[in-house]
Amino acid sequence: MDRIGTFPDEILTHILSFVPTTQAIATSILSKRWIHLWRHVPLLHFSDTRLKNLADNYRFNEFVYKIILSREAAGNHSINGFFLDIEYFYPKLAFCPSNPNITNWVDYAVECNVQHLDLYLDVLRNVDKHRNRKFPKLPFSVFNCRTLVSLKLHWFHVKECFSFDFVGFPSLKVLHLKEIYFDEYEEFILLLAGCPVLEDLDVFDVNFGGLETLLEFDNVFKSSSLSNLTTAYIRGCCCDFWLKALSNLKFLNIDFLKAMFMWWNGVLNN
Amino acid sequence: MAEEVSSQMNSLSISETNPSSSATISLVSGDDIVFKVEPTIAKEMETVQSFIDETDGKITTIPLPNISSHDLPYVIEYCEKSIAGKITKEFEAEFVKKLNNEEVKELFLAANYLNIKKLLDFLSQVIADRIANKSVEYVRRYFGIENDFTPEEEAKLREELAWTFTGVDPDDEDEN
Numbered sequence: 001m002d003r004i005g006t007f008p009d010e011i012l013t014h015i016l017s018f019v020p021t022t023q024a025i026a027t028s029i030l031s032k033r034w035i036h037l038w039r040h041v042p043l044l045h046f047s048d049t050r051l052k053n054l055a056d057n058y059r060f061n062e063f064v065y066k067i068i069l070s071r072e073a074a075g076n077h078s079i080n081g082f083f084l085d086i087e088y089f090y091p092k093l094a095f096c097p098s099n100p101n102i103t104n105w106v107d108y109a110v111e112c113n114v115q116h117l118d119l120y121l122d123v124l125r126n127v128d129k130h131r132n133r134k135f136p137k138l139p140f141s142v143f144n145c146r147t148l149v150s151l152k153l154h155w156f157h158v159k160e161c162f163s164f165d166f167v168g169f170p171s172l173k174v175l176h177l178k179e180i181y182f183d184e185y186e187e188f189i190l191l192l193a194g195c196p197v198l199e200d201l202d203v204f205d206v207n208f209g210g211l212e213t214l215l216e217f218d219n220v221f222k223s224s225s226l227s228n229l230t231t232a233y234i235r236g237c238c239c240d241f242w243l244k245a246l247s248n249l250k251f252l253n254i255d256f257l258k259a260m261f262m263w264w265n266g267v268l269n270n
Numbered sequence: 271m272a273e274e275v276s277s278q279m280n281s282l283s284i285s286e287t288n289p290s291s292s293a294t295i296s297l298v299s300g301d302d303i304v305f306k307v308e309p310t311i312a313k314e315m316e317t318v319q320s321f322i323d324e325t326d327g328k329i330t331t332i333p334l335p336n337i338s339s340h341d342l343p344y345v346i347e348y349c350e351k352s353i354a355g356k357i358t359k360e361f362e363a364e365f366v367k368k369l370n371n372e373e374v375k376e377l378f379l380a381a382n383y384l385n386i387k388k389l390l391d392f393l394s395q396v397i398a399d400r401i402a403n404k405s406v407e408y409v410r411r412y413f414g415i416e417n418d419f420t421p422e423e424e425a426k427l428r429e430e431l432a433w434t435f436t437g438v439d440p441d442d443e444d445e446n
Contacts, residue, residue: 011382014390018398026434029406029427030415 013040017081020047021067039074043081043116044109050124052089054097060086061101068108081116082109091123094136094155106139113147115171120154133207135181140165150174156181160209163187168194173228176202186213193220199228205236295322296331297346303339304331307346314349316385337380341373345380348389357388366396371412374400 016024016038024038024045046064051057071077084102088094102119109117121136135157142151143166151172160183172195182188185208192198232252295312297305312318318332334342348365351357369377374396381389401409410417419427 007382015394015397018395019402022434023402026406026431027409029419029424029431030410030413031418033418034415035427 009037009040012037013042016041017043017045020045022046025067036074039071040076042076042078043083044068044079045081045083047083047085049084049086050089051086051093051098054093057093057097061097064101064105068105077112079109079112079114081118082106082114083116083118085118085120086122088121088123091134094121094123095134099136102136103139103141107141110141110145114145115147115149117142117145117148117150118152119156120152122155133181135179138180146170148172152176153178153180155179158182158187160184160187163190166190166194168196170196172198174198174200176200176204177206178202178204180206181209182206183209184213185211186215189213189215189220192226195226197228198226200231201229202233203235203237204233207237294330297342298331298333299337299339299342300335301339303342305339305342305346307349310353311346311349314352314386314388315345316387317383334384336383338376341376341380344369344373344377345384345386345389348392349386352388357392362392369396371400 012034016027021038021041021044024041027038028035044064044067049060051060082105084105086094086098088098102121106117106119119138135155138153138156138158140159140162142148143162146167146169148169149171151169151174153176155178158180163186175192175195175198188206188208192201230249232249234252293309294306295309295318297307297312297318299305309322312322312332318334321332322329337345344365348357351361366374374393378390378393378397381393401412404412409415417424
């Protein structure tokens, strides 16, 4: 006889934490016991969200709020992971109706001490997206989230001055930044320097408004910082990089201006 | 597979602890087959390790009545790879390829009982992948869930949840 069906709720919600939230909700139909299980899943996972037009956008926003309220009403105030993956049919949708709502959700996740934050925004027709070089604004609250263990961002604008409040990510191990626009190069460096236990860095197509910096890298990066960094991909990123920060790497893949350099296991260590 | 396994194991009764072999830990499956493992392997299994700790390491033969001799080698293999730091996507893909639905569930229960977090998370993902985009009937069969809704209740709920059922794949042939 199958024993999984007779498992305690915690085990079943654990399994449900590996499926997108929509599918977890769909399990309500399995039996009476399952109606409420999805509300106790400790993460929110919205994958493959495709928004064609404003109506879609409003529906999705409403849907997310409904889910948050429904979990709250069931007494679930914990969010270990918040994963959002949205493809817009045209760039404009990512701004007005969407961005303020994403900010609300991220603020909420940060209040719940989220550990894994994965925000992936994109536009179906990439041509439009790149014509204006305009990026949706990253919610500032991200930088106050000291519980973060992994942070993955795609297509965001990091406005200047976030570093005024930034006290660092003491537990951050994974940092992936793709198609990100920083107003100030300096702040990108301060962000990296604020991740003392970082193990995995992936930087792709990161651009900067201003490249000037008065920072002395040797002062910013204390001798201990980034000493755990073992994997780094750095591609499409035109800036100085502090090589000492990469001294403990086991794997490095740098691709500057389409030229490919690869160092495998330990070459850099020696 | 069966021959391979039988070469590693000798039938012992649970009470017969051999003091000379205190370096290794004997895990006794539900069907009374003994598997000798290194203490580092036992450390991966929280349930086993806490049992050893509670008895100050005096007891090195651990009965695992809920785990069969069919499943235990898989668990040990995963733990060995884990200690060696060799859990790769490739290894996991190969590992899961060997398992049918029933075995995945059995191993999941074993990992839960032994409290091996990495294996539990891995198998949760496997189960999640195997029920992803499947019909309600398929998932009910998979978990062995009895439908306790009246037809009216179910129809109403299906209507409310209609938007979550888009993109359901046709049912696979049941493996079991």
